[in-house]
Amino acid sequence: MTPIEFLQGLSEMEIIGGLTVLSLLIGGIIMAAGIISAKIAKLIFFKYYAPTLPQDTAKNFGKIIYFGIIVIAFLVFTSSQGIDFSGLLVAGGIFAVVIGFATQSVVSNLISGVFLMIEKPAKHGDTIQIPDMSISGTLLDIGTFSSRVRKFDGTVIRIPNEKFFTSNIRSFTASTVRRAEAMVGIAYKDDIETAIDAIRNEIRLTMPFVLRNPEPEFRVEELGDSSVNIQVLVWHPRDDWSQAQPILLTVIKRALDKSGIEIPFPQRVIWDAKD
Amino acid sequence: MNEYTVDSSYSKYGQYNVDDHLELILPETIVKIERIGEHAFSYFRKDSEGKVIEKMIPTKSNELKIELAPIRPLNHPARRTGYVFLKFDKEIYLSQNSAASIYVHCPIEIGIFLISESHRESLDWITCDPLNSRFGLYGSPDTGTLCKYSEVTLANDYSDSTPYLDGVMKIIVENNLDSGKTVSKVVFSITDNSLYYENSKCILDGIKVTLKKRAVVNIADVQTDPIQTDWKQSPTWETSTSKTTMEMGLE
Numbered sequence: 001m002t003p004i005e006f007l008q009g010l011s012e013m014e015i016i017g018g019l020t021v022l023s024l025l026i027g028g029i030i031m032a033a034g035i036i037s038a039k040i041a042k043l044i045f046f047k048y049y050a051p052t053l054p055q056d057t058a059k060n061f062g063k064i065i066y067f068g069i070i071v072i073a074f075l076v077f078t079s080s081q082g083i084d085f086s087g088l089l090v091a092g093g094i095f096a097v098v099i100g101f102a103t104q105s106v107v108s109n110l111i112s113g114v115f116l117m118i119e120k121p122a123k124h125g126d127t128i129q130i131p132d133m134s135i136s137g138t139l140l141d142i143g144t145f146s147s148r149v150r151k152f153d154g155t156v157i158r159i160p161n162e163k164f165f166t167s168n169i170r171s172f173t174a175s176t177v178r179r180a181e182a183m184v185g186i187a188y189k190d191d192i193e194t195a196i197d198a199i200r201n202e203i204r205l206t207m208p209f210v211l212r213n214p215e216p217e218f219r220v221e222e223l224g225d226s227s228v229n230i231q232v233l234v235w236h237p238r239d240d241w242s243q244a245q246p247i248l249l250t251v252i253k254r255a256l257d258k259s260g261i262e263i264p265f266p267q268r269v270i271w272d273a274k275d
Numbered sequence: 276m277n278e279y280t281v282d283s284s285y286s287k288y289g290q291y292n293v294d295d296h297l298e299l300i301l302p303e304t305i306v307k308i309e310r311i312g313e314h315a316f317s318y319f320r321k322d323s324e325g326k327v328i329e330k331m332i333p334t335k336s337n338e339l340k341i342e343l344a345p346i347r348p349l350n351h352p353a354r355r356t357g358y359v360f361l362k363f364d365k366e367i368y369l370s371q372n373s374a375a376s377i378y379v380h381c382p383i384e385i386g387i388f389l390i391s392e393s394h395r396e397s398l399d400w401i402t403c404d405p406l407n408s409r410f411g412l413y414g415s416p417d418t419g420t421l422c423k424y425s426e427v428t429l430a431n432d433y434s435d436s437t438p439y440l441d442g443v444m445k446i447i448v449e450n451n452l453d454s455g456k457t458v459s460k461v462v463f464s465i466t467d468n469s470l471y472y473e474n475s476k477c478i479l480d481g482i483k484v485t486l487k488k489r490a491v492v493n494i495a496d497v498q499t500d501p502i503q504t505d506w507k508q509s510p511t512w513e514t515s516t517s518k519t520t521m522e523m524g525l526e
Contacts, residue, residue: 175417205406208352212424213360213411237355237410237421 027077034073055124109145112165127172180245185227187262202255209243211235288472293339302403344509345477346386351402360422366459369450378430380441395510414523442477463497471506495521
């Protein structure tokens with residue numbers, strides 16, 4: 001049997017409604033070529049063009065290119081074989097309603113994902129907090145249906161895009177600098193200016209990531225029951241939180257200890273009525 | 276900084292060959308390079324903050340060539356920006372359509388480079404003035420520019436640099452506004468400014484600051500003004516950037 005005879009044989013083997021084994025084979029070849037082309041196009045895109053784009057945008061463009069080529073290949077296959085989908089339209093309409101109800105949340109997540117990509121409240125690598133869900137961490141990606149955040153404990157949490165889109169999002173990386181704050185109480189007998197000078201000097205000497213401009217700020221926040229409470233506010237580069245906030249109180253305590261300034265315990269003065 | 280005195284025993288900038296052992300002494304900093312075997316050297320550095328760095332350097336030959344040179348002040352305490360914020364100790368007043376030329380002490384760091392056949396590789400960097408190596412913000416927290424911040428004094432001329440701590444930079448300020456203006460700071464990307472050294476002195480490419488009006492806002496364009504000198508140019512590894520525009524105030 002020659003190859004031509006073999007192909008003729010296949011063209012005569014009808015499966016259903018005029019669809020022959022040969023047309024199915026041709027369709028398979030077209031689809032395979034489409035998938036290979038899609039993979040190559042995606043590869044070229046990621047190698048040459050994606051590095052210049054934000055990571056989320058690049059990922060989504062990659063998906064559009066990949067699935068776009070596959071859909072085109074499928075359309076080429078159906079049109080080349082003269083497959084008519086008009087019969088499916090009525091059934092498809094009913095089916096679409098059913099599917100629509102069943103996949104409401106899926107579609108909602110998809111649409112939210114699109115809006116997240118347009119609005120860009122945060123981008124890949126940003127440190128964010130979602131107060132409504134008590135989630136803090138690094139945004140790994142905004143996908144088609146969900147977004148992923150790596151929490152500070154190393155675990156990764158997946159958030160459906162709908163919830164992510166409708167939540168308050170606090171970005172820790174949107175600004176160039178951040179502010180660290182601490183409150184300390186000094187005894188009433190100690191001089192406030194001396195205490196502030198001591199703290200300012202210790203910060204200057206031992207906290208290299210604290211900005212000189214704007215300078216550290218000191219506010220006498222409260223004349224408390226047991227102490228004069230001073231709030232200390234320092235600015236630092238946004239990525240160096242760990243070099244400021246966690247050590248600020250240590251530095252303040254050391255400064256006050258060096259200057260002999262007392263941090264008082266809670267105390268109460270009791271007057272005897274007879275006196 | 277002005278009370279700083281230079282010990283003549285400090286190592287000068289320049290190239291050094293290491294056959295067996297080399298000790299570089301800088302203010303409160305010591306660097307030791309020793310041959311520890313065939314084609315291998317050890318590197319030890321202790322700085323003014325007591326921080327110790329130790330490295331091993333495999334080499335192709337039994338000789339090592341290094342260069343000690345001033346570099347841009349961008350690495351301590353960490354590399355975060357390419358911008359420098361110089362706050363003048365005295366304000367400069369410029370009347371309308373006038374220009375002035377000043378010299379300032381610009382902070383520097385010191386780089387140690389490995390010299391191979393055609394290029395230099397950064398091995399380490401040091402600051403001899405860590406307490407004045409700090410950050411500052413130009414502008415507001417959300418849109419401002421993070422800079423290395425330094426309060427600088429005026430210098431007399433190019434020979435006035437403080438060894439190992441600063442280099443002298445010329446700043447030309449030109450006021451094209453229709454009113455007098457006080458300038459107390461300048462912010463610019465220093466990655467385009469080369470450094471040059473001779474013995475233990477350093478100078479930098481200058482900058483030209485042009486005060487002008489854009490729409491209703493007074494701004495300052497800052498551009499590099501290269502100098503012609505026969506001093507040796509320091510190696511560099513940073514990429515250059517274009518001009519800086521100061522849009523968030525000059526005072």
